[in-house]
Amino acid sequence: MTEATLTAPVPGDAADTAVDAPAARGATGIVHRRGRWIDGWDPEESEQWEASGRTIAKRNLVWSIFAEFLGFVIWQLWSIVAVMLPLAGFALDSSQIFWLISIPSLVGATLRIPYSFLVPIFGGRNWTIISAGLLLIPAIAMAVCVGNPETPFPVLLVVAALAGFGGGNFASSMSNITYFYPQREKGWALGLNAAGGNLGASVAQFVVPIVVTIGAGVAVNLPLAGWIWVPLIVVAMAGAASRMNNISSAKADFSGSAAALREPHLWVLALLYIGTFGSFIGFASVFPKLIADQFPAFSGIAVGTASVSLAFLGALVGSLARPIGGRLADRFGGARVTIGVFAAMAVMTLAVMAVIPTGQFWLFLGCFLLLFAAAGAGNGSTYRMVPVVFALRGDGDAATGGDVSSKRKAAAALGLISAIGAYGGFLIPQALNLSKLGTGSYTGAFLVFVLAYIALLVLTAAVYGRARSDGFRI
Structure with a gap:
């Protein structure tokens, strides 16, 4: 048998693109299949971990953090946008603003339960692409609805609820990274993943006021609060597709x-x-x-x-x-x-x-x-x-x-x-x-x-x- 690929193939590699190419298993036991699937993954096996496992795990962790970071950004976007709606001409009372702030957390917390089971069903790489893609819906919907001060409050509330997609991402991201790391390194990897995601809330609250007010004079260009994240979400989807992996041994x-x-x-x-x-x-x-x-x-x-x-x-x-x-x-x-x-x-x-x-x-x-x-x-x-x-x-x-x-x-x-x-x-x-x-x-x-x-x-x-x-x- 030929030696197995020691690092995940990039688009264009034979191991990743050949339709009927036989899988190759090397000394470490890792097999790369079409669709960036990995068979034989065992991070507890020291030889496999040191030869190629650590590199693969780190690469998946980097893109997982980036996708989860954007999830937190979208999840917490309304925390700052809702406060700025009156500046854009929206006639909302304090209680309505509180509802726009809190409804994403209610939906996001609920979505975390099913999201935690979806990685083994779809594959970690595949679900990262899907879950990141879902962030486009609340980002674009926000950009459209906050551009019109006549948008009814129930519509705003539904669009804010869609931001809950970002809250669900934490559970699937943490579940996915759990499969990649050995027990002795899980704590550090999960800590990085969680902290990187949590920072999304801070970045959203820092970036949005600057972007929507710079050069706007006395007004605010609130739709930019949604549009600015769309290119980054696309980058996250492309990065997950080309650099992450699915692990066949992950089971719900x-x-x-x-x-x-x-x-x-x-x-x-x-x-x-x-x-x-x-x-x-x-x-x-x-x-x-x-x-x-x-x-x-x-x-x-x-x-x-x-x-x-x-x-x-x-x-x-x-x-x-x-x-x-x-x-x-x-x-x-x-x-x-x-x-x-x-x-x-x-x-x-x-x-x-x-x-x-x-x-x-x-x-x-x-x-x-x-x-x-x-x-x-x-x-x-x-x-x-x-x-x-x-x-x-x-x-x-x-x-x-x-x-x-x-x-x-x-x-x-x-x-x-x-x-x-x-x-x-x-x-x-x-x-x-x-x-x-x-x-x-x-x-x-x-x-x-x-x-x-x-x-x-x-x-x-x-x-x-x-x-x-x-x-x-x-």
Whole structure:
């Protein structure tokens, strides 16, 4: 037999384009087939991993991050566009703007559940092409509808809901990368994938105000908020098609998901993830609205002919803090870090409540950025707890990830928990909306958040905070 291709073929290679060419299996066991399918993939096999596996995995990770990044951009696009609609002539009240901000998170969180099963069905490369292509729908639909101030609110709401496609991408992207990396490197690869995606929220909130105001004078060219992402989405589709791979051994684990759903710890960890990731994505989406309401003079800062919103700093700080939370959890234990995170989140939320009446914007911004940092660190620490908890529920060996049953349930739980946690992106804006409608201020909602963080702190300490007899900390 001839030696197998050690790197995935590029378009034009015989191994990728020949219709009936026989597959070649080399010493590493990897076989490349038409359609960029790979047979015999086993990243745990050290010879295969070092010879060609690492290179293939890195290439797939790069394009996965880029596609997921654009998913987050589209998912969070309405967080900044909705706040700018009145400047474009739209007659919307505060509650309607809150709905436009929160509905993408509701849809995106729901889509994460089916998206987590689609990679094994379609193939990781194929589904990345499809899921990236779906982002064209909300991007183009937004560009069209925000160009006409007469667009009815129900139409705006439907178009905003379509942005939920971007939220679903996280689950399929994380599922896909899981198959490419060995157990010892999964944490780092998934951390990069998640952080790269999360940055999309920050980039959207930074880029859109500049693009739609530069050279626009007193008006805003809001359709550009959608159009500017279309070429990048096309690049992501082309890159996925030419550089990514499908792994034939990837299988949908429906029985593992069913077993995970019967595990009480899944629901406890999901609550904790609502408190951490849900707070991050919820506050990230609503931050531009809060600044516009409480500190309108700082909603858009003029820089030449463009306008810059400082709201992007929240999502940026939270995204960068995520891997730090994971590293701290590796050293001190996920439960201990998560307890500290919830304590910090409660304190900083109280600080935000105290600062708002003073009218001190820079103090408000500083307190909120610390809140974002705590929430971002909590994303990493809570997510790190999941495989550890499920390993200890199995054979008790957290260092190896537990037995096969534990690993299957943990993998399924990660997808389900990421979906449940994303509902926080809907709950937080709507809680603030109800508080504003009912009392005329956001104080009531912030107080509820403080009580929720204290309750989650107590829950974490009660269930996971106690040291085990072997000295190992979750």
